[in-house]
Amino acid sequence: MKILLTGTRAPVTRDLAAAFAARGHEVHGADSLAAASTTRTLNSFTLHAPPAQRFDAFARDAQALVDRLQPDLILPLCEDIFYWTKASQGWPLFAPDLKALIQLHSKFEFVVLADCLGLPVPxxxxxxxxxxxxxxxxxxxxxxxxxxxxxxxxxxxxxxxxxxxxxxxxxxxxIPGEDVCFHAIARDGALRAFAAYRSSWRTRGGASYYFDPLEPELAQRLEAMAARLAAALNLTGQFACDLRHDPDGRLWLIECNPRATSGLHLLAHDPGALSDAFTGGGDSILRSDGRATCIGPAMWLYGLRPGRYRPWRTDLRRARNVFAGVTCAAVLDTMGFSLRAALAGRNLQDFLTADMECNRDLTCT
Known part of the structure; x- marks a missing residue:
């Protein structure tokens, strides 16, 4: 198969490209920002217009790319998924329709949906x-x-x-308690891959860069919630949820990201099975092998702080580094993006999402 990954600035690009290559697939990439640390594993990379800021130009670029590549599967990895879905002319997207995407993306509509399904929400x-x-x-x-x-x-x-x-x-x-998360891949309403995790390593903005699998009993409870959501929407796509685990042991769904998240790194231990979760083959569910993963450069940049050296060293040693072998390229990417962010008067996280973020209901425009 010929597979097109979009939003390839996302670190999960590396694991997904390796997974598809393990099954002999041809993997191409596209984005409105180029990151050398992730695109070097692709057969080709195409730069396109920023979808959130120049949608019409993006739609033309996307159509030209699809016409040229003729991909069998298009897999958006970031919030560009909303714009690829809106622009789609019957393209082979691994994503639900735009209405379902917005229903999951809206922090209000998602709570309404989960409540209707009998799932606990605040x-x-x-x-x-x-x-x-x-x-x-x-x-x-x-x-x-x-x-x-x-x-x-x-x-x-x-x-x-x-x-x-x-x-x-x-x-x-x-809701008092701890934050827990899951990442799921579904096809035709059935789970094909699932990982549940927590993280004590986050940026000041809240983004995690360390992913620690949950204990099996708790993970099973989250998986049951994910299965109910996937079945209710007959979902084909990736979705990830944030939850609170309160002091009484109850789980509360907070919000959903209907796209790839870094929780996917916990599924990369079996590249062939991860590829099959998207392309088909077998009915078993791929789950985490229990090993933590981390975004190595972020652990060094954000995690190494006075008073946290011992837990930092312990956690770093027991985790798989997503950027192993390309640390220098990842650091150079971060430096370059940081400089561009500063010149634009933005912080780094805002800069890395501004060109594709979805801050409204796109079905109304």
């Missing part, structure tokens, strides 16, 4: 126009956002919130 509502944050055990966040950015958690006093009519704020009950 009390959540949209704020009315002009309503601001109030003190109390609440979390305030935009309906469409990522990496935990712009969160207002348990405010101690009233706080004004920036307004965007296309991206309203939500108020959600604060």
């Amino acid at each position: 009390q959540t509502r949209r704020l009315s126009p002009g309503e601001d944050a109030e003190p109390g055990d609440w979390v305030y966040k935009p309906e469409y956002s990522r990496f935990g950015r712009r969160l207002v958690i348990q405010p101690r006093q009233a706080q004004a919130l920036a307004r965007d009519p296309k991206n309203p704020w939500l108020r959600q009950a604060w």
